[in-house]
Amino acid sequence: MSLPALRLLNDADFSAESYQLPAEKILRGKPTQTVWMHYSDPSGQFHVGVWRGEIGKWQVRYTEDEWCELLDGESLVCDTEGHCTRLIAGMRFVIPRGFVGTWEVVQTTTKRFVLYERAEQCNES
16 A cells, blocks of 8 residues: 655645634634645644734634744733743744644744544434
8 A cells, every 4th residue: 555645835826715703702803814735634633834924812622733834923822710821932832732722923924734633423322
């Protein structure tokens, strides 16, 4: 059995998709977000790409596990108990599934990300 071809990721090879968050999630500003999706597996559960967020603050509720590396900018991520982490260029971190809190972009932020979101299994009794 042959494995799928190796995929090289060159940022210049991917087009950007910009979007606005739903108004009910935004706490401050009007932060435009842009994603360059580099790879999504056939199951739709595993994704790799680059994300950029403009200045603003919004609520987050992670249904996925996400590894990130900040490429530039500054953000502040806070949990519901008020514990905040200042993120700057060069930092690598994981946001686990189930994290609830806020993400604030203090300076336009770009991050490389890898995320995995488990498919929900529905069992009817």
